[in-house]
Amino acid sequence: MSFSFTDPKPNNDRSFSFTSPAEVEEQLQTIADLAHEILRLIAEVRRQISN
16 A cells, blocks of 8 residues: 655655555665665774774
8 A cells, every 4th residue: 555645836845655564664674774784884894994
């Protein structure tokens, strides 16, 4: 289930989107995966700098 609303006024970037809980859960998992990868890369760079 997905519902989207965009303000019809020109030059207005505001939009609203409602998604199903499954879609939200998938998006949160993607964000969490990306965050873990970023933290892993930061740790790797820190190790390289300290050596």
